[in-house]
Amino acid sequence: MATEIDTGLNPQQPITWFTDRKGVIYGVNGINRGIRWDGFAASVGQLGVTAPVTAPTITPDTGGAASAGSYDCAYRYVARDLEGDVFSNFSAITTTTMTANQEFNWSAMDAPTEARVTHVQLWRTSVDQTNVYYFVEEIAKASLGSHVDQNSDATLQAQSEDKITKLWRHNGETVANRFLPPPTDRPYGVIFQDRAWYFGGVRLKAVTTTDGDTTVVMVGNYVPATADIVGWHMAIDGEPITYTVVSVSGGPGSSTITLDTACTTSATTVGTLYPPIANHRKLLYSEVDEVESVPLANEITIQDNIGDDQHITGGLPWGSTLYVFCERSKYAVSFVRQPAVDASVRLLDKRGAFNQNCFAAFEDSIYAMDDQGIYSYNIRGSGNGSARSAPISGNIQNYWRDGLIDFSATDNFFVEVDRGTAQVRFWVQLGDGVSDRCFVWNVRRETWDHERYEAPADNGFRGACQAKLTASGLSQKPRSLICGSYGRIFVREGTTDIMTQIETATCEASSGTGCTLTDCSAWAGWSSRSYIGATILFNETGQTAVIKTATVSTNKLIIVYASTISPVPAATATVQVGVIPWSWTSRRLSVLTPQDTPGADQQNKRSVQVSYTPFSGTHDTLSLRFFENYSSTPMKFSRGANFTAGISVSPLTLDNHTTESLYSDTVHIDLDVDRFSSDAPINGFLEVILSGQFASMGESLRYITVEMSGYQGDDAIILHELSFAGFTK
Amino acid sequence: MSEAPLAGEPLRVRDWNGIMSDADYQDLPPGAAQWSKNTSCRKPGLLQVRQGLLEVTFDGSSQSTSEANHCIGIATYTHHSGEMILFQLDDGSIQVGRDLGVIS
Numbered sequence: 001m002a003t004e005i006d007t008g009l010n011p012q013q014p015i016t017w018f019t020d021r022k023g024v025i026y027g028v029n030g031i032n033r034g035i036r037w038d039g040f041a042a043s044v045g046q047l048g049v050t051a052p053v054t055a056p057t058i059t060p061d062t063g064g065a066a067s068a069g070s071y072d073c074a075y076r077y078v079a080r081d082l083e084g085d086v087f088s089n090f091s092a093i094t095t096t097t098m099t100a101n102q103e104f105n106w107s108a109m110d111a112p113t114e115a116r117v118t119h120v121q122l123w124r125t126s127v128d129q130t131n132v133y134y135f136v137e138e139i140a141k142a143s144l145g146s147h148v149d150q151n152s153d154a155t156l157q158a159q160s161e162d163k164i165t166k167l168w169r170h171n172g173e174t175v176a177n178r179f180l181p182p183p184t185d186r187p188y189g190v191i192f193q194d195r196a197w198y199f200g201g202v203r204l205k206a207v208t209t210t211d212g213d214t215t216v217v218m219v220g221n222y223v224p225a226t227a228d229i230v231g232w233h234m235a236i237d238g239e240p241i242t243y244t245v246v247s248v249s250g251g252p253g254s255s256t257i258t259l260d261t262a263c264t265t266s267a268t269t270v271g272t273l274y275p276p277i278a279n280h281r282k283l284l285y286s287e288v289d290e291v292e293s294v295p296l297a298n299e300i301t302i303q304d305n306i307g308d309d310q311h312i313t314g315g316l317p318w319g320s321t322l323y324v325f326c327e328r329s330k331y332a333v334s335f336v337r338q339p340a341v342d343a344s345v346r347l348l349d350k351r352g353a354f355n356q357n358c359f360a361a362f363e364d365s366i367y368a369m370d371d372q373g374i375y376s377y378n379i380r381g382s383g384n385g386s387a388r389s390a391p392i393s394g395n396i397q398n399y400w401r402d403g404l405i406d407f408s409a410t411d412n413f414f415v416e417v418d419r420g421t422a423q424v425r426f427w428v429q430l431g432d433g434v435s436d437r438c439f440v441w442n443v444r445r446e447t448w449d450h451e452r453y454e455a456p457a458d459n460g461f462r463g464a465c466q467a468k469l470t471a472s473g474l475s476q477k478p479r480s481l482i483c484g485s486y487g488r489i490f491v492r493e494g495t496t497d498i499m500t501q502i503e504t505a506t507c508e509a510s511s512g513t514g515c516t517l518t519d520c521s522a523w524a525g526w527s528s529r530s531y532i533g534a535t536i537l538f539n540e541t542g543q544t545a546v547i548k549t550a551t552v553s554t555n556k557l558i559i560v561y562a563s564t565i566s567p568v569p570a571a572t573a574t575v576q577v578g579v580i581p582w583s584w585t586s587r588r589l590s591v592l593t594p595q596d597t598p599g600a601d602q603q604n605k606r607s608v609q610v611s612y613t614p615f616s617g618t619h620d621t622l623s624l625r626f627f628e629n630y631s632s633t634p635m636k637f638s639r640g641a642n643f644t645a646g647i648s649v650s651p652l653t654l655d656n657h658t659t660e661s662l663y664s665d666t667v668h669i670d671l672d673v674d675r676f677s678s679d680a681p682i683n684g685f686l687e688v689i690l691s692g693q694f695a696s697m698g699e700s701l702r703y704i705t706v707e708m709s710g711y712q713g714d715d716a717i718i719l720h721e722l723s724f725a726g727f728t729k
Numbered sequence: 730m731s732e733a734p735l736a737g738e739p740l741r742v743r744d745w746n747g748i749m750s751d752a753d754y755q756d757l758p759p760g761a762a763q764w765s766k767n768t769s770c771r772k773p774g775l776l777q778v779r780q781g782l783l784e785v786t787f788d789g790s791s792q793s794t795s796e797a798n799h800c801i802g803i804a805t806y807t808h809h810s811g812e813m814i815l816f817q818l819d820d821g822s823i824q825v826g827r828d829l830g831v832i833s
Contacts, residue, residue, distance in 0.1 A: 002816070002824035002826045003824065003827075006822060007822045007823075009823065011820070015802055019806065044823065395751055396749075397751045398750055442769065445773075447746050449769040450766055452767060463816075465804050465814060468812055469785070470830075483816050487799065491831055494783060533782075581767065583765060584766075585764045705754070705763070721742060725739040
């Protein structure tokens with residue numbers, strides 16, 4: 001089982017992860033305080049260390065070595081991690097006047113409240129100085145109380161460089177107070193040239209009730225109820241202005257929010273929470289190699305150069321450039337040493353990304369998906385800006401142009417790179433509410449495929465990553481992992497979905513919403529395995545259903561389908577579980593005409609031939625259907641029983657030629673049957689004859705479309721050739 | 730009646746060009762598909778049904794998670810001690826998976 005290392009994060013915005021060169025991984029979501037994890041600790045830590053508030057109390061007393069004059073004193077927290085120390089900013093400063101040879105008695109310092117903090121450090125200036133501070137003492141967190149400092153200035157000044165700091169550099173940069181924790185309202189983070197960069201902003205929508213005053217109630221399981229959103233803005237449908245959040249309480253499920261100004265109406269409507277809009281195109285960056293130190297001055301703004309103040313949707317560092325994606329544009333950020341001084345920001349082109357998961361780098365290109373379609377951006381190509389951008393979704397562009405993809409669900413879209421197969425998958429929703437299908441870009445061949453994975457059975461897939469399987473007996477080739485419903489992670493392996501092999505069973509009860517399968521106790525993984533997401537094929541009717549829940553009852557499996565099926569399969573139906581449905585539909589082919597070939601208006605042989613890799617399994621199927629001219633209804637065949645052994649066009653009960661209603665529209669091929677001679681091996685070839693005569697002036701076959709389809713079981717279905725005799729190119 | 734084949738070679742599809750849904754279906758290259766589901770040309774000349782999808786397991790267990798919640802994000806964490814994955818559930822938790830296997 002996986003190990004839990006954190007709880008309580010707001011799931012409205014997925015975490016964006018990045019790793020520094022010390023091997024620590026960091027995560028931000030723009031709602032909660034960021035997190036860090038070193039791979040060893042039992043749980044994550046908070047990102048950054050919050051500074052103590054209260055200034056120390058300094059009580060002078062006899063017995064020390066102070067000089068006569070004024071001293072500034074402060075303390076800070078230390079988180080001593082395996083990878084080094086992370087500090088807080090200084091506390092408020094206490095200025096105290098000492099006389100010669102007095103000691104400093106430190107007390108009344110804030111006890112650390114953050115679990116990461118392990119120590120407290122005391123710092124003070126030398127006499128009558130205000131900028132340079134010297135390390136006095138480090139105290140274990142548990143021992144914080146009163147402490148005596150009898151050091152002379154000379155003693156402190158003789159310490160090593162790491163025990164001397166200053167408040168400001170000569171150019172105004174902060175030093176001792178550079179350890180401001182990263183912002184909590186930036187959902188995207190990357191490491192770029194040894195600095196961490198934080199940017200973007202979330203927008204949280206929920207049902208909101210106003211009271212005509214300053215109090216509103218937002219209802220939703222994940223509406224933040226923490227001080228993290230104080231200062232955020234709130235837009236409420238029907239209200240004339242945008243408000244600012246003053247305080248928030250309540251939750252989960254219902255948060256009471258106090259606004260800075262009274263609303264004008266009492267109504268139940270929709271509210272949108274978002275961080276201060278002035279920040280939404282600002283990039284904040286950390287100090288060098290200090291991921292958790294983001295002083296306020298460390299920011300650059302992406303200016304709006306195209307008259308379209310779009311939101312930032314993500315960022316991707318590559319070489320000397322940080323690519324910042326907006327919804328419909330893309331910028332390149334680069335710098336040499338100090339971004340505030342030498343950073344440059346360039347508008348690259350007017351192609352962006354739907355969200356932070358809708359772009360990915362593979363080899364020397366970025367592949368991304370936005371509201372115009374899918375495109376690649378060649379990182380190392382010649383030319384600048386849009387010259388490197390190439391739309392690649394032309395062959396499937398109707399899915400964008402005609403609105404076939406669900407543009408209201410783009411938050412769930414994502415891009416998956418599979419290094420092993422050189423494929424990039426673009427996961428989308430097509431209006432059915434589940435992101436369980438993708439368009440597959442074959443990088444080497446520059447072709448598109450379409451895949452649908454029923455496995456989510458509910459909430460869809462949400463993301464992908466690259467990883468190796470390291471368990472014994474498995475290839476450690478590069479793999480792509482995808483995550484989705486029911487907390488599961490999947491990898492492509494084998495020929496069946498969810499099941500390691502096709503399992504069979506018989507129903508003892510059946511309805512449109514589920515069934516009960518009799519004795520399944522011989523199934524692989526029985527009683528410990530999840531069967532959610534497996535596709536059930538009903539042998540008698542050819543219907544399919546996807547398992548949404550499967551409850552074990554002694555040796556039976558009580559199944560609920562993801563979607564209702566109709567008609568209801570027989571109560572005694574037999575099923576195969578784990579099949580992969582597949583189909584392939586050809587172009588529309590023209591029959592040969594006399595203009596193509598003399599004699600085409602005579603009775604001629606037309607045929608469709610399929611060659612495939614034969615095998616001995618029993619669960620795989622290949623069927624052919626033919627569509628005449630522009631019809632969407634498949635052609636029907638009157639010939640029952642077998643064409644030859646292994647090919648049938650109808651149930652075995654069909655009486656040849658007699659009843660048209662019993663004609664079949666599908667040619668079924670038994671892939672494991674020797675169709676021609678019981679003495680000969682299976683040859684992996686079949687031919688369906690469609691002979692006819694072309695009638696130039698009459699109604700006749702002019703075009704044909706061929707559809708191959710079926711189910712893959714325990715053996716891989718491999719097709720070598722489709723051949724058409726009597727048809728033109 | 731005669732069923733002699735017409736002159737000329739049959740139209741052979743050996744090069745599978747994927748789907749081309751945004752075009753006149755009469756003008757597609759012979760190996761292109763109007764539409765397809767779960768097929769691809771991973772090896773030149775062959776049209777294959779996609780691979781199956783199996784559940785990943787961690788640390789030799791037979792199940793990856795409790796199934797009580799949905800995954801909303803995943804990331805690879807390349808640690809000095811080896812590779813692991815982090816994934817976020819919609820209950821607000823972060824999970825770590827090590828020693829990745831596949832359900833058997």
